[in-house]
Amino acid sequence: MHCYDPYAWLEKSLTTIHRADWYRAVKTIAGRPGAKIILDGHEVINFASNDYLGLAGDERLIAAAIAATQEYGTGSTGSRLLSGHRKLHRDLEIAIASLKETEDAVVFSSGYLANLGTITALVGTRDLILSDQYNHSSLKNGAKLSGANVIEYSHCNVTELKTHLVEQRQLYRRCLIITDSVFSMDGDLCPLPELFELATEFSCMLLLDEAHATGVLGERGSGCVEHFGYSGKNIIQVGTLSKALGSLGGYVAGSNLLIDFLRNRAPGWIYTTGLSPADTAAALTAIKILQQEPERRTNLWNNINFLKEIIVKQIISQQTSSKQIATSEQPNLKLLPSNSPILCFQLPNSSTALKLGQQLIDKGIFAPAIRPPTVPTSRIRISVMATHELSQIQKLTTILKNIL
Numbered sequence: 001m002h003c004y005d006p007y008a009w010l011e012k013s014l015t016t017i018h019r020a021d022w023y024r025a026v027k028t029i030a031g032r033p034g035a036k037i038i039l040d041g042h043e044v045i046n047f048a049s050n051d052y053l054g055l056a057g058d059e060r061l062i063a064a065a066i067a068a069t070q071e072y073g074t075g076s077t078g079s080r081l082l083s084g085h086r087k088l089h090r091d092l093e094i095a096i097a098s099l100k101e102t103e104d105a106v107v108f109s110s111g112y113l114a115n116l117g118t119i120t121a122l123v124g125t126r127d128l129i130l131s132d133q134y135n136h137s138s139l140k141n142g143a144k145l146s147g148a149n150v151i152e153y154s155h156c157n158v159t160e161l162k163t164h165l166v167e168q169r170q171l172y173r174r175c176l177i178i179t180d181s182v183f184s185m186d187g188d189l190c191p192l193p194e195l196f197e198l199a200t201e202f203s204c205m206l207l208l209d210e211a212h213a214t215g216v217l218g219e220r221g222s223g224c225v226e227h228f229g230y231s232g233k234n235i236i237q238v239g240t241l242s243k244a245l246g247s248l249g250g251y252v253a254g255s256n257l258l259i260d261f262l263r264n265r266a267p268g269w270i271y272t273t274g275l276s277p278a279d280t281a282a283a284l285t286a287i288k289i290l291q292q293e294p295e296r297r298t299n300l301w302n303n304i305n306f307l308k309e310i311i312v313k314q315i316i317s318q319q320t321s322s323k324q325i326a327t328s329e330q331p332n333l334k335l336l337p338s339n340s341p342i343l344c345f346q347l348p349n350s351s352t353a354l355k356l357g358q359q360l361i362d363k364g365i366f367a368p369a370i371r372p373p374t375v376p377t378s379r380i381r382i383s384v385m386a387t388h389e390l391s392q393i394q395k396l397t398t399i400l401k402n403i404l
């Protein structure tokens, strides 16, 4: 047999990625997270963070993490079933269940793992998954890994979803509908009332990924379920401790039966080490702050609405009035529909998005270009924080306008 380097394809593959302007590299930031950060040595206003409430750099979370480390050490030393857990772990789960108004909750090592672990535990080869086309990678890969038959429906298209259910539901044992609640790369919301109605009509389980909604949506900051008035309904709520809660880890909240089952059957929970004491304590403190300081959410929504308003006033209306022809040098900005802190400007291609992203950084604004394969169309993604000052938001739109 002719011998060749079995790794040679790697370089070729990377070259292809470069050519398509799909190449990614990590940027280094210094100091604490916040509305202003030091990126590769330069101060920038940060519109690239999921730390919606500004808690990741909060003194109280830091103090809680230090205290927990001093009391319990750095590591959890093993899986919780095998090595035991701290009272802190259980306290966090009870706090999550109370925030979500569910019977119980279980904490995973990450939101990604919570989705993989839950989906694979709930369905298998005899079952059907219906999945929104724009779902997060963790939902899609969880679905694949489960071995269930997966059908993707067009983004938020409940008519199409219903057609699939009518045609397919009776051919399978269990059926699970999975969706982001706030879509992570678009910022719009899933049609929860319609999804819940279909799930009930066709005896399907419904799993909602509240990663970007927890701490952000709803009167109490509980998420999209609360926003739509669906608290108390039997919905599987997955989420992360790493976004508005400023820590690290994931969770599933739902009925006692569901959580008890997951503790016994979710390999992504059983065979992995428990959350570190520091992360656990920080998340627990974040939930308390979320409940005690609703003004953080008020600030966040004021900022979101302010940004939307000036984008329309200063950028969108100007483009329309000047009837400017869009070119790749001077793209017209289209704001994607959003009901969350995530606002996206759609752009014609990857290279335009990359160029605009870099121009923004040069002017002191950090708002990343999101490109395929993460999303079908390239865009600049802006995430608003409660701790942004109005002047910082104004600076973003002024600079965007000047670049264009």
Ligand SMILES: *Cc1c(COP(=O)(O)O)cnc(C)c1O
Binding pocket: 110, 111, 112, 113, 115, 136, 138, 180, 184, 209, 211, 212, 239, 240, 241, 242, 248, 249, 250
């Ligand atoms: C970020 C995110 C996750 C993953 O959460 P991690 O805790 O960061 O692993 C899962 N789902 C959605 C929709 C997300 O945006």
